[in-house]
Amino acid sequence: MNIKVRLSILNFFEFFVWGSWLISAGVYMSSTLAFTGIQIGAVYATMGITSLFMPTIVGVIADRWIPVEKLFGYCHWLIVGLLLLLTQVQSFSYFYAIMFLVNCFYMPSISLNYSVSYAVLSKMNLDIIKNFPSIRVWGTIGFIVAAWAIDLLDWSTSKNQFILSASASAFLGIYAFTLPKSKVSIPDNTIESKSFWQRFGSEALSIFKNRRLFIFFIFSIFMGSVLQITNIWGVPFLNDFALNYPDSFAVRHSVFLLSLSQISETIFILAIPFFYKKYGIKIVILISMIAWVFRFGFFGIGNPEGMGLGFLIASMIIYGMAFDFFNISGSLYVEEETPENMRSSAQGIFAMTTGGLGPILGAYSSGYIVDFFTKNSLKEWPTIWFVFAGYALVIAVAFAIFFKYKHNFKQDFKHIKH
Incomplete structure (x- = not known):
């Protein structure tokens, strides 16, 4: 299969995972779980909180120890378990804690997705600036398709939205390991520290x-x-x-x-x-x-x-x-x-x-x-x-x-x- 098609599939499902719940979880928390506005806002704030530190930590791990495509796959496997666990809780404290962990692994997976795409394009000697935008647009399409699926299936107030998201994450967890392999790079300690x-x-x-x-x-x-x-x-x-x-x-x-x-x-x-x-x-x-x-x-x-x-x-x-x-x-x-x-x-x-x-x-x-x-x-x-x-x-x-x-x-x- 053409490598650009394979990366388009990667981006499609990466944002399909997010689109399955991002704009519908609010009504699920409000209507089904009866959370207050402050509680709903707090749950969505976990995306910002985790974005302050997790992409940096995961990025260092990818640079030093685990190839980026494998780490991407591991993140999505963890997301699968957490999303399925999310469907079993109703209290705010448990829901908040699990969603916090979901975003601990999903938010850095976005940057890992970009890293995987850039690495593969470079390995294939393809111009990143020329080729990546047409690949990335499939991420937006994936988000839209997921949101439409939730709407047409009437799942905006149902925990099924998280099951659908988990299914896409499970696919990505396997799919990542089929991509061209990358290598970790451990530079000189002095240079690494300075960088x-x-x-x-x-x-x-x-x-x-x-x-x-x-x-x-x-x-x-x-x-x-x-x-x-x-x-x-x-x-x-x-x-x-x-x-x-x-x-x-x-x-x-x-x-x-x-x-x-x-x-x-x-x-x-x-x-x-x-x-x-x-x-x-x-x-x-x-x-x-x-x-x-x-x-x-x-x-x-x-x-x-x-x-x-x-x-x-x-x-x-x-x-x-x-x-x-x-x-x-x-x-x-x-x-x-x-x-x-x-x-x-x-x-x-x-x-x-x-x-x-x-x-x-x-x-x-x-x-x-x-x-x-x-x-x-x-x-x-x-x-x-x-x-x-x-x-x-x-x-x-x-x-x-x-x-x-x-x-x-x-x-x-x-x-x-x-």
Whole structure:
């Protein structure tokens, strides 16, 4: 089988595992397990908490002792057992602990998936930059297919979503061992020590001497806090329309409707080079921030019928701009703004702010906000979404004021092409 096809299969199932529960677990915890908003937010925060340290630890293990494709397989075998165990618990404390462990192995498996793909492409003398994007897009497709399966099978309130995810992990645990073998590399201890501390230790702090980059990282935390809010609360929000619109499409297929957000990602990714080239990073990030205002605002005024449904669909469409214009453009800017010998450290900090600190802040704070605006077990969703929209607007205004940047057309786009 063509190696690009094999890697596409790898990426498809890697994100199928995540898509099976990421946007539906919130309604399962709310409806089936009767968790509070704060508890649901805490469970989703485990993704951010584990992202602070597990990818680094697992990466070192892959570099020193266990070939990356084997370690990837071992992670997914552990995920299988944990997901099946998750289906047997109902108390918050046990559910939280098990989900924490699931993310301890799933979150680093994402970076291991990339490492496997890069290693195999390099081994086959294939251009990574040219070939990987067309491989990675199958990950997004896998996420969408999983979300649609959960919706069509009506499993958003069922533990079957975790069984489906475990099945895909079991496949990956076996499939990983069929991939071309890689080798571990143990460099000289002195070099290894210096490399580690350069990336994760005191020398990395010198990155913050660049005031503009430091401010950008601060805003990355604030922006990272909004990235998972609609993944956590989108399905519970749509399902609550069942009180007044029990037969509506948005209620019966809430996961399907929300998955349109992921479809829009594949479209807006292609628009990033044009916007970055023409307007520069400040305008692109501001576009993302304003898009989040509309993402939340459209949820606040939307409903499952007539124009209301149009607003919900518009929210799904604009999500791709809100998410990708910040994540991908931000990574490009960090690469461009950082000295060559510190770019890996800077990307690690960017990943920590957007995938760790930000989501932790967003998961917990959104849980408090949802609980605060819940009266007699009924959530005041329009108010909740307008609070989130107001937060995004404040961040946008503050970013426009405090982030000083003058677009250099030739310099910026030269780096992107490179």
